[in-house]
Amino acid sequence: EAGVTQFPSHSVIEKGQTVTLRCDPISGHDNLYWYRRVMGKEIKFLLHFVKESKQDESGMPNNRFLAERTGGTYSTLKVQPAELEDSGVYFCASRETGVPDTQYFGPGTRLTVL
């Protein structure tokens, strides 16, 4: 069974540009999470989807970040316009509701804003 996949693995963009990150959760997982780790800081929660609905978006830093999960399958996280402080590694995780389990993480997307 495939794990959580993220695309791209790396992205380098200029300040002011737009970047879209994609996450494909494990098949059948209705919960999808975004986290990020900026340089030297802790891993921080951004957002939690249950199917296509936003369950918790308390970690989204500002309105330059837009997350979607149309159809309740894969999710995208768009940063527009990107700022220098957005650089970091963005992780996606997924899990299934109703079973005693944990979150499974993808390998992350390393975003560098120049």
Added chain:
Amino acid sequence: DAKTTQPTSMDCAEGRAANLPCNHSTISGNEYVYWYRQIHSQGPQYIIHGLKNNETNEMASLIITEDRKSSTLILPHATLRDTAVYYCIVRPSPYNTDKLIFGTGTRLQVFP
């Protein structure tokens, strides 16, 4: 969620046991202790969890004190691949789907 305290860093010789402590003195009766790790350039990885009994799986053992205010993650025979940041997280039931709250963790360096 209860707060946890971990040492910033630890070293361990390859082949020896790595014992990583965690304090969670404000843990409530129905909260579990979870351990995750993040190996460089990978996403966080679940290791083990427990409520009050000691637990063991293929990756590690978890020892929780009787008062549940602290725990120790044991990697019985550390390898270089175990070099990572280890996070101790207190959470509700394994059925709970809320976000994970990562602290600063313990950076474990396994040396040859």
